[in-house]
Amino acid sequence: MLPGKVPPEVLEKIVFGFLGAKDERVILKSGVGIDAAAIDFGENVLVASSDPITGAEKHIGFYAIHVNANDVATFGAKPKWFLATILLPENSDETLLKEIMEDMHENAKKLGVSIVGGHTEVTIGLNRPIVIGTMLGEVKKEKLVRSNGAKPGDMIILTKGAGIEGTAIIASEHEEKLKNAFGKEFVNRAKEFLEKISVVKEALIAADIGVNAMHDPTEGGIANGFHEMADAAGLGFRVYHEKIPIAEETKKLCEYFNLDPLALISSGSLLIAAPKEKAEEIVAAIQKEGITSAIVGEFLDDNNIKTIVKEGEEIPLKRPETDEIWKLF
Template structure:
């Protein structure tokens, strides 16, 4: 039986990547491990396309759908421009539910300058909560395309913002009454507000202007899974330092309360960047100048078997999460 969340890499290879239809003559980057978007040759421009569902949240689901998909496109150095969305509603949904989802989609897309150009809407038997599936399209000049599999040995790993932002916000929204009794209303409202930091479009476009080898937004499975995905895509290993990975106090306390691991909690809002060592300082400085928190947390290494977390001077394997920590709560 498959676990909740992302399909394990070995099953993707066996069941998915062996069945990808006809070869695409103009496909520059296609489906593979650790690859969150496709890149298609359009002459002097490259079309970047990504698709993602929102399945772990009900409140603000339209907001998440736009930003999560926009993030994937931006990690290729492309500006998100066009969005298609499928909205699946459970039986018994009323018009207000659909209206609110569309309001969230409209407001979020408008803020990023994105046009909603199509999609599908239906009431689907068997669903327990709404599901929104988005497909984002963007474009970038061919010479400025950043590939998610471009990390090099010795590259610095830079993390923007903080680990577990999206997961913290979702849990605070979905379990607000329980958390308010434990931590108080102000604490829960701060945790909910992490949703406001979910976009990495500015992070990615800022970093790509300085010059980086690869970027990736860690979604399901959090920072831990994101590191494995970037390493998978480039055929590398990594060494990261536990004390350098920034985690907000609200995330730590919520994770302690529910017995969760912060590094395996869905982390949209953070951006992982692979940058040449000599440019790492410039990338961090450019991000900080925009008011975006950024930290060098480790480096990629040549040995693909060495994937370690270093804590208190000792290193241990950083295991790939079987599923996101969010599912333990939801």
């Protein structure tokens, strides 16, 4: 298998058939395109999600908090509690651990999240640190958003644009090389995409207005995100390339490294399946907060149609085999 997420067909064949004991309180469990579990706690629902940070070394604590908080927020839940497993390479000094903990601490405080546990060790065979996070949140049962709840005819809304996280990672990991190519000011702007990683604000805004599903595309970018949402709901989709926001910094970095921005890791983007009558209201409410938001397509009843319209031609949008970011490591 290639680096990155395990392919959906492998998950279906090997992973999802081995999930332990059944529990009637599990409202929503593991599945393709489902990034968190929802567990019945009476009036409230506990939402739990887990994600590792493997493709970045700088700001790894920042990513660990926000990537996991994003998954919980897409269920309409407020992120509240966080556990972290920190794996350090051999011969790491205490400074590295301190940087990771300070990073997680500051960003958890900003979201009102408590770090309540985890595990820390020095691990044989690593050449960079890895942080595996688990975020817990809660939401009133009637406000729960299901990631597999998209309906035929729903509008697909995308916030911020394609390749948000990838832009920040590339600019940080290849800073000196890119300064020579594009200049210091450009690289600094691209590095600042790190500040766009959280989707908690827009997810909770959208959930309050009323949506059928939300998903934060990570590995494989928004292209994979479209597929994951459609697969989870058993639907097809049609998206329009010219409607997809792609920042100038993202475009230039992808052209420089010959990467596809639609398949570039995109934490910070949020995909929303919105009833047609609410789509414009959701876009306007999110834009009011200074966050780019656009209707980029629609979900279709026919799950055999998964296409993108580009320069007037409708063509299949292939699911990325791996994230574009791995080409640089």
